[in-house]
Amino acid sequence: MTVAARVAGLRTSPIRSIALGAPEGAVSLALGEPGWPVPEVARTALAAWAQESTTCAYGPNEGLPELVSAVAARHGVGAPEVMVTAGSQAALYAVFQAHVPAGSRVLVPDPGFVAYPTLATLAGAHATAYRLGAGGALDPEAVTALLTEHDDVSLVVLNHPGNPTGGGATAQALAAVAQACERRGVVLVSDEVYRELHRGTPQPSLRAVTTAGLVLESVSKAWAAPGLRVGWAVGPAALLGPARLVHNAMTTAPARPSQVAAAALLRASATVLEHSRAEVQRRWALLDGGPWPAGVAAGGFYLWAPLPGWAGEDDTAFVCRVRDEAGVVLVPGSAFGDAGRGHVRVSLGGDPEQLTEGLARLAPWWEGPC
Numbered sequence: 184m185t186v187a188a189r190v191a192g193l194r195t196s197p198i199r200s201i202a203l204g205a206p207e208g209a210v211s212l213a214l215g216e217p218g219w220p221v222p223e224v225a226r227t228a229l230a231a232w233a234q235e236s237t238t239c240a241y242g243p244n245e246g247l248p249e250l251v252s253a254v255a256a257r258h259g260v261g262a263p264e265v266m267v268t269a270g271s272q273a274a275l276y277a278v279f280q281a282h283v284p285a286g287s288r289v290l291v292p293d294p295g296f297v298a299y300p301t302l303a304t305l306a307g308a309h310a311t312a313y314r315l316g317a318g319g320a321l322d323p324e325a326v327t328a329l330l331t332e333h334d335d336v337s338l339v340v341l342n343h344p345g346n347p348t349g350g351g352a353t354a355q356a357l358a359a360v361a362q363a364c365e366r367r368g369v370v371l372v373s374d375e376v377y378r379e380l381h382r383g384t385p386q387p388s389l390r391a392v393t394t395a396g397l398v399l400e401s402v403s404k405a406w407a408a409p410g411l412r413v414g415w416a417v418g419p420a421a422l423l424g425p426a427r428l429v430h431n432a433m434t435t436a437p438a439r440p441s442q443v444a445a446a447a448l449l450r451a452s453a454t455v456l457e458h459s460r461a462e463v464q465r466r467w468a469l470l471d472g473g474p475w476p477a478g479v480a481a482g483g484f485y486l487w488a489p490l491p492g493w494a495g496e497d498d499t500a501f502v503c504r505v506r507d508e509a510g511v512v513l514v515p516g517s518a519f520g521d522a523g524r525g526h527v528r529v530s531l532g533g534d535p536e537q538l539t540e541g542l543a544r545l546a547p548w549w550e551g552p553c
């Protein structure tokens with residue numbers, strides 16, 4: 184058996200592999216998904232679809248018209264500027280395959296979402312990390328310096344609020360990066376899956392400063408429905424065209440019932456998003472009074488914490504000890520890139536009781552080894 188070279192170096196996500204070794208009764212604060220109930224509108228839409236439908240046909244490649252319209256209305260664009268996908272992950276894959284030539288370079292945040300370098304590798308390209316500013320905020324100079332240094336960059340990915348840091352981006356920072364990318368003909372992708380989960384101060388979308396880049400979102404985080412696997416990309420039709428062909432070849436279209444439920448969620452955005460922000464805020468409040476540094480995240484649901492002083496820099500050793508001895512599963516910071524070394528990511532997204540229990544088990548470890 185020959186495994187394609189572009190796949191041979193891929194490994195199971197460290198987030199999943201750490202969880203696999205967890206002892207019985209361990210509390211997982213590792214997975215990045217909402218633990219509050221899927222909104223009633225989605226359940227009602229799914230039930231109504233099941234009641235009324237006698238067939239379950241493929242959807243059109245471009246997505247169900249009601250979902251495309253809901254996304255278009257949200258972003259103030261026309262249908263040609265919307266690509267409905269199987270989660271934002273499939274949008275990322277399709278965009279990378281369509282716009283990242285083999286041998287080119289992709290700029291990714293460090294620390295950043297684990298999928299970006301993998302997607303670059305799958306496109307036959309390589310990822311170069313750009314550093315983030317204080318609190319994980321976008322530092323435009325870090326990106327523009329790399330664009331000046333390298334003339335083989337095909338694509339830049341931004342992510343704000345970021346996974347894992349929760350760092351935000353100002354409109355000025357986004358505009359500076361957008362202008363630099365436009366000048367060089369580099370595709371700019373803004374992954375905004377956590378943008379609606381801000382902590383009081385709304386985060387600007389890339390679309391507020393340019394219509395030239397691609398904005399990615401999904402119902403997975405802020406609309407509390409990751410299992411639906413529905414996301415979208417919004418941007419110039421000329422950029423979306425080739426990516427649509429990749430997405431069609433990958434999956435034809437997202438599941439029809441999922442798209443019906445996602446459209447219902449989007450139509451109810453005002454109440455759904457307010458509720459989700461309250462759920463997340465409730466979880467951030469559980470950290471109050473704990474021994475970890477106060478979270479500075481602009482949004483999202485991750486505590487990004489430096490290791491306690493006694494633990495040194497080896498985040499993987501710390502996470503394994505805490506998993507095996509305290510029964511709490513975290514993600515080592517180095518899983519997100521070299522700049523993540525010496526940190527851990529604690530997901531606050533899950534069930535508040537589990538989170539309370541996990542934090543109680545964790546707290547003594549911030550004082551010293553238990």
Ligand SMILES: Cc1ncc(COP(=O)(O)O)c(C=O)c1O
Nearest residue numbers: 215270271272296346401403414
């Ligand atoms: C930053 C970021 N982007 C994209 C995704 C993919 O999410 P989905 O495919 O569910 O939209 C995730 C999931 O954790 C994420 O953290």
